[in-house]
Amino acid sequence: MKLLIGAMAVALLAGCATSPTPSSEAREAPPSQLIAFQKKPSGSFGVLQVIRDSGHTGSLCSMAVFIDGKQAAKLDPGQKASFYLSPETVSVGAAYTGSGICSMGAERVEREAAVKDGAVKKYRVFTGGDGQIDILPTTF
Numbered sequence: 001m002k003l004l005i006g007a008m009a010v011a012l013l014a015g016c017a018t019s020p021t022p023s024s025e026a027r028e029a030p031p032s033q034l035i036a037f038q039k040k041p042s043g044s045f046g047v048l049q050v051i052r053d054s055g056h057t058g059s060l061c062s063m064a065v066f067i068d069g070k071q072a073a074k075l076d077p078g079q080k081a082s083f084y085l086s087p088e089t090v091s092v093g094a095a096y097t098g099s100g101i102c103s104m105g106a107e108r109v110e111r112e113a114a115v116k117d118g119a120v121k122k123y124r125v126f127t128g129g130d131g132q133i134d135i136l137p138t139t140f
Contacts, residue, residue, distance in 0.1 A: 018055030018077070018126045022140045026051045026080035029073055033062075036072040037083035046087050046115035050094075051080040051138065053126040063125050063133070066093035066108065075125065087117040094125045094135045111135050 037048075050065050052075040062074040065081060068090050073081040074097060095108035109132075113121055124138035 018053035020124060020126070020138065020140045021051055021054045021078050021080075023049065023051055023080060023122060025078075027078055029075055029079045029081045033074045033076075033079075034072075034081055035074075036070055037067055037085060040084045041086050044087055044117040045084050046117055047120040048083045048085055048090070048092060048113055048115055049080060049120055049122045050075065050083070050092065050135070051122060051124055051140070052077055053124060054078040055127070061096040061098050064095050064097035064108075065125070066095070066110070067091070069093075071097075082120075085115045087115055089114050092123055092135060094133055096133065109134050111137075113137075 048067070050073070052063050054077050062076055064071050065073045065075060067083060067085070072083055075081060090113050091110045092113045093108050093110035111123070113123060115121055122138050122140070123135050124140065125133065125135045127133050
């Protein structure tokens with residue numbers, strides 16, 4: 001029975017790949033979904049913007065965004081969040097969050113991001129056709 005439930009969860013999270021959402025079309029995540037890195041640091045800083053793809057794959061689950069291992073936000077499909085960081089290299093990650101089938105999703109994926117003073121660095125969170133999530137730099 002547990003195997004059947006696990007297979008159904010993977011099937012619901014897998015399927016078609018999600019579609020990129022340009023930053024200009026993405027909706028700002030509401031303040032209730034923003035957890036950390038919302039205050040501009042004193043001195044120099046850069047902006048790390050994370051945009052979650054649109055699409056049905058995994059759309060029932062929120063996507064947690066992590067910066068240096070700390071949860072910074074929860075994003076729904078088509079949403080974006082901006083984080084204010086000191087200029088440095090950070091680890092940015094994403095994973096499904098929630099209970100039920102959302103807790104049975106893929107493991108957290110992390111990538112390195114270089115935040116530069118006065119610049120906006122954009123990352124795209126997406127789900128591939130194999131149901132695996134990823135987070136990569138984007139120009140969208």
